[in-house]
Each structure stands twice: as C-alpha cells, then as structure tokens.
Amino acid sequence: MEKVEKYFFALVGLIIVILLVVVISMMSNQQSNYAYMPGYNQPGGMMGQGYYGEGGMMGSGYYSQNGMMDSGYVYPYGVDMKTNFTSNGETIYYTGYNVSGQKIAFTYGPNWLYVHGGSCVNCHGVDGKGGVPVMMAYTVPADITYSTLTSGDEVFTDENIKAAIRDGVDPAGKQLDLVMPRWQMSDADLNDIIEYLKEI
Template sequence: MARKNLVVIALALIVAGIAGLVYLASIPGYVPGIRGPGYPDTAYPVNEDTLEADYESNGQMIYYTGYNETGQRIDTSGGPHWLYVHGGSCVHCHGEDGKGGVPVMMGYVVPADITYEGLISDEHAEHEPYTDETLRRAIRSGIDPEGRPLDATMPRWDMTDEDISDLIDYLKTL
C-alpha cells in the first residue's frame, strides 16, 4: 500500500513539473535560468537586432552584449559555463545598475558592485580600492588590487586596450 502511494506521489510531481515547464515556456522571451531581478531583457544569443540597438558607447555595448561596436564577440576564459554556451556579458551577472547582489545562475557567488564609485571606494574590507590599471587587470586576468585571484565565476575577458578603456569609461557612468 505504501509503495502504491509513493508511485502516485511521484507521478503527481512529474505532472506538476511538466505543467510548470509548459507555463514557463509560454512566457514571451523567457530563457531558463538566465534572467532574474535586475537583469536586462536582452535575448540569448545576441543577434543582429541586438547589435544594431542604440548603445550610447562601445563600453555600454560591451557591458550589455559582450560584443564590441565592430560586432566582434569578446572572448573569455573561466567564468560560468553558460557564458560559453549562450553568450553573456557584464550585465548578466552585475545587473543593469552594476551593483550585483544576485547570485549567478546555478551558483552561490554574489557578484560584486562594479559601479566605479563602489570600486574606488575606501570601504572595501577585502581589498584596496581599484584604480583604472588594477581594474584592467581584474577584467583581463581576474586579479584584485592586492594581487589575489577573483572568484572563478568571474570570466577573464580578452579585450583590446581600446575596448577595455571604453568599458571602464562606461562603468564610470553607472
């Protein structure tokens, strides 16, 4: 009798799970596990419409899409696996306002506040304030101002000097 009840419960849970997936799939623009509070409505993968959107600067385009103004995808190493599979950019972890605060998909790490004001503040308990040069090193190599590695969920971005300067200029506007 108990075994029969377990089978019924298991089937009910499977049906409920399928119904939930059907419901989520019916939401326009829903991409499983990618979006959450504070994240933009940019669809995966980035497409021509996204690249032709009006960005105020190359740095903003990089922040939102992971592509530069020439349409080149900026390569990464490290970081979450979904970044390689679906694409992604700074905004997908740090949010539109750059303040982070929401754990990265399938992880527990809470992305840091990367607003320029937050980065250069003396209030960091865990490291010295960033400068433009230490910020470049953090973005490219995943090293904080004191020479320690950032968490492995932070991708290492292979950016040109121009692209990284443009991105830092954009961070200064957040």
C-alpha cells in the same frame, strides 16, 4: 542424485533467463517512458512543454518576460531588453560584443555563459551593483560601479580594473573567484568599459 542436479541447474538457468527478460523489459520501458514518452519530451514533460515550452524552465518561464534569463532576471519586469547603445563600453557591457561586432572571448565564468552567451550585465546588473547570486553558483557579484571600485577598503586604479577584467586578479594580486570570466579585451575595449562604469 544426478536427476536432482539436472533439475537444480535447469531451474537456475530458467531463473537467469527470466531475470534477463525482466531487466531488458525494464530498460526498454524506462527508455520509452523517460526519453521519448510524454513524461520527458512531450507536453508537460521535462524536455517538453513543462521544460522548454510555456511556463517551463527552458521555455517562456525561463527566457521570456519575467523569466530567469529574460526581463525578470536581468531587467525589471515589463522593461524591454536594451538594444540601442550610445558607446562601445555600453555595447560590451550589455552584449559581450564590441561595436565592431567582435565577440569578446573569455575563459572561466559560469557554465551557462558558454551555452547561452552573456556579458557583464547578466551578473552585475543594469546598475552595476551586483548583489544577486550568480545563477547555478554561490558567488554574489560585486558592485563594479566606478565610484565604488575607486573608494573603500580595496581601492582599484584603472590599471587594477583592467587586470580584474582581463586577468581575474584584485589590487593585491589575489585571484578572483573563477565564476568571474577573464575577458580577453583589447586595451581600447577595456578603456571604453571603464568609461562606461563611470556613467552607471
């Protein structure tokens, strides 16, 4: 009986050792194949050319012409990104910076805004009419042209527009969706944004 018990425990010990070796081997292979080998970081991999590089999600297929974050997303295909602005309001609308070079701080908003930066144009579009769901969110940005905001069912005054931009509240005092950033603008910058909304 003692011999049987010895063999049994020896067999159990051997099985445990084999299982440990197999698990360690699998973890090692997974790390090399997933994190470092061509299937992840190298050409054609998630973090390689297939992701960051040519045609990849974070490469030219994402950032470059007709990519999600470049001319094909915010700007019509073949139209260069705007770099010359005629007013402080337009500068803020397109860049998230005022003419003094100060970045407009914000709270809330979509996660990608914290990583890539952005401004009003990224959600509401060049024409201010919105209508396209925000990337990585379900919210459809509103038409924020001045004529639309100041007419219709929910009428915004200039003070209401400022409150929506800075505090994220509508004319009734209801909180807007948190995908809408709360832009910490000065009164002067808010006035300039409102003037620009009258132009688009």
